[in-house]
Amino acid sequence: MPELNSLLSVSLSLCLIALCEFTPHFMAIHRTGRRILRGFSMAAGLHLLAAPLPLPLLGQDVFLIISAAGGAFILALVLSQLRKHVYARYYALSVLAIVLGAVISSLRTIGWLPVTPLTDSAFFLGAAAGSLILTSGVGRLLLEERKRRLSSDIRVQEEQKLRARIERDYDRVLKTHRVTGKPNRPMLEETLGNIDCQQTPYTLCLIRLARFNELEQALGYRTAEDLLKQYLRLLNRYLKRTLGDRLIMINGYGIATLDTVNHAFAMDRGSDPAQDRELLETVSHWLSENFREGRFSFSWAASMGVAYAPEHGTDAASVLSSAGFASLDETRPMAIYDPAIADWQYQQQILMLDVEDALRCGDMWLEYQPKVSIRDGKVRSTEALIRWQHPEFGRIPPDHWIPLAEQVGIIHSVTLWVLDQACQDFTALRQRYGDSIGVAVNISAKDVAHPLFHEEAGAITRRHGVSPDRVILEITETAAMADPEVARSAIRTLSSMGFRIALDDFGSGHSSLGNLASFPLDELKIDRSFLQDILLYPVRQKILRAALELGEALDLDVVVEGVEDEAIALWLQQFPGLHGQGYYWARPERVRAALVSPR
Template sequence: MMTRNKSTRPTDIDYLQQRVTYLEAEHQRYHHAMDVLASMASIFGDHHHHRDMSAILRSTHDCIHRILPLDDAGYYLVDDESSFNLAYRQPGCGNPDLEMAVERLIEEGTFAWAINQNHPVCVNAGPDYPAGAHLVLHVISTRTRIRGMFVGCMFGNPQLADRTGLKVLSIILFNSAYALESAALYTLREHQHNTLRKITQRQSRELLHQHSHDTLTGLPNRVLFNDRLNQLLQRRTAPNIHLAVILMDLDHFKRVNDSLGHRAGDLLIRRLATDMRNTFLCAEEVKRYHLDAANITISRLGGDEFGILLEHVDSLDLVARFVQQLIESVSREHEVMDHQVFVTCSAGISIHPFDGDDADTLIKNADAAMYEAKQRGRNLYQFYTQDLNSRTYRHLVMENQLVKALAKDEFDLHYQPQISLRNGQVEALEALVRWHHPEKGLQNPAHFIPLAEDTGIIEGLGQWVLRRVCQDILRLRQAGIELPRMAINLSARQFRQVDLVERYTHILSEYGISPSHIELELTESTIMQDIKVAVDIFEQLHQLGFRLAVDDFGTGYSSLNNLKHFPIHSLKIDRSFVSDTPHDRDDTAIVTAIVAMAKSLGLEVVAEGVENEDQLNFLKKLDCELIQGYYYSKPLPFDEVCQYLMAPDR
């Protein structure tokens, strides 16, 4: 009994010692695995910095290498085209054997098979490695997306590898996949953020540019023009160096828009802006004015108005030469939409410090000078002088008074008869507008019509005149007086109204007046400005039934070739030719030729300004149909013209 116990005790002790050793080893491996797992936080890196996939894979490999005895390892990531690309290699391993082996596994489909296993798989390393080498494959994936493949090379039987280590491998790669996913999302977010920032910056620049530049021409606009002028005034120190403010706009630009359309007007403005930029911002070109292109600012202030700043100007003569070249470069024929358009411009100049110390004053004074240039005939420039402010102020006051006068019905019509030399009857009345100024009394049209024309008030005033004429026709009919027609003057600006025909037709239909009772008079110079457009408008008015007359004939230099295209009914000989007949030989010859020409064209002739019997007898001999003038009657208010028409001895 004692012998048997002695023989078995050493075996039990050995077993217990082996068991203890095994458990201690397992315990160590367990703690080692726990330690490795605890260190996996390094895989995710610092969330406050840019995520680097190489850093993630390096941290991943550091964890894996602590649990598996790898001789070589590679980490392959999947790109957008589902191709596996080597992203990280175990340090110190640079031979191509691993990459060649992976290529072979991909071609064989082993990679695809390993992906679906979702756990470590072991395959023979193949001919590229020595005998006994094996590869451990493990997919790198989250629960929703495959990020890549881990490939580890081990010499000897990988089955002898620690099972705990292989389990930890799965956990590490699973966490690594999420870290890569997070990095990819972070990178995408950063890319989107950078893209959004670039878009925002670009849009901010575009908005700033739109705020400070004209969209049609790309030139600085009024906002930037004023800002630069203020900056230049703040920087100025040298008293003998001047700053010139130039305002320029096109003469009668509205004609282009009215006749060819706003698209043509825009094309013309853009072309002029390009020409000015190429000419006056060219370094070689501006040397002649002792200027630098950087000292010149060209802006489009709106519509057809441009503003130019010249800094470091040492001579007013150079400013004058600069502006003269500006006018000459603009004032020429331009081709717009297959049409030849002749354009002129006017400019006003103010100089700092002589004409103002602040931007508003300099701009206001340059504007006054430009207005003066237009008053003097256009297509020229004018320097500001102190006297211009008072004249501009008077015009501004009168403009405001005209607007109020139209609203308060301060206008009135006087009528001057047109008498037939054949029977002595009144054939027509010409309506002439008068203004009952609240302080100055009755105003002659010569005092306010030009300003109404320049400011556009004439358009509303013209419609008022037609309405009053229609009302007076109805009043005459109620009094038992029926006249063949009433004559109304159309100014150049009214004639260019796009909706002239529609507006006038609407007013006549409103009062039930036939267009045949209205004769529209246009000066010869007005219709000769753009013959093609004038003929078109005349045709429209003629088809509606209006009578048409050419006023002040003989002053507009029209030719018979032009005149024959117009569907007109009568010519009115300007009073300047009639006043000295029959004693002045030249005027007598002109009036005789006009009457003969009109008769050859089948047109009625009206002679204006007839004041004495010699003129009357001369016109009778020429067989002139109608006369108008003080010889028979001055322009009369409505009540007086009624008395004139009803007088039995008239």
């Protein structure tokens, strides 16, 4: 049947072209394999174009050989990738069916196989079988793709749920405090910012739980935070119950958390200030009561600062700042903002920020006040006294900033600076007062407790070439008694290095004679309070005599502070070996200025 034979030639050519072009898209094939497949495809295409022409060497037998070779090459490529993925197996079976059909048809054409209905239809049966196999593979591929899409849809839904949960959590983080879960400061300020305080005045109260950090150290942060959350829940319910509709709700809560120590609530101002004050005192009384939870019963040491809007601030941040200043008043459980106190607190804060800069830029300097022998008026030593001229606040007395410097922990750098400056001025002091002069420097309890202070002090004296026995380190009685064991050990170390040790302000503290005798002291400075009305009251004279006899019994040099008039100076001359310090003999002055223009 020539017509059927012609159709076979066309179908076989198209099939070879299709397989050669489809294979590189189905599997990853190297460049050489792609080129060979392209060659087979071009040969099949040329044969298809030249089939109607009676050209030599382009007969059906030649094309059958090309088709068999191309099919075998494709089959070899497919078999090499059977282990890589399952669809290569479908493709291999499909190609095998087509190649097998083509081979049978080719063998029938060249006469190697008999002409039968099976051999006549072998290629078409192979192509049909290959199509079915490929269809099965494609169906499986589509099924798995559908599963992947369904899985992707499920993942998308889960991601959307996760994104929604993250957005809710993020919104919660933005609006609530991490520990307590109560509204945070931005939410408080936003709520108060929406209130026109000119039209609707309100009261803002800041509660400071001073003992939280102490409890956190004692119980651990988890237990302390759990107790805090329970306490704030009780406080929130109490405020709702006590203040009622006047309580300003902050994102559904009556109280906001600024940090774990500070919390705030606000209430509308009423027409009766006395009633408002009574409500606040009721809340303050509740805060002062012991908190009981399980086996714990303790006080938070709560203090409440109160500020009024708009009197104490026209915006939420300024009112909150005013309430914060008021809460720092530790003398009262409830304090209303006072601008004068706030100015003082502001000044103290600015001073602490400016201390180190003042030491560097020359705003601080030393003045020296002599200690004299009362009998002959000769200067035996001088005391270095620090002075500060602040560019904004003017002259700052030492008692206005030194106690706070001790609290915040920067006094140690001040002490080292004073000691360094005193050693630097020691040459000028010797020129003025003689070679036997000594210089006294005040040290604090922080310095005594510092483990490296003795090394730092020794390094300073060596750098300036000053013998330690010319330096008197004055420590107050109160500082020495703060931790007697630590003070005793530090003073012994300093004394062994050659430094002379003086106990300052004796009589103003609470030292016992036993503790006093155990310190390796060289000098005892009697507090100025002993001289108050001493000429009028014999009892005061007896007390001073007892203090002087104590110093003599301990073999200490005794210095009486605060001698300001001649009558007291003359009265003190009856005590041999006594030294004095005060305005009667000299006021503190800068030693270098004195050298330029001596008196």
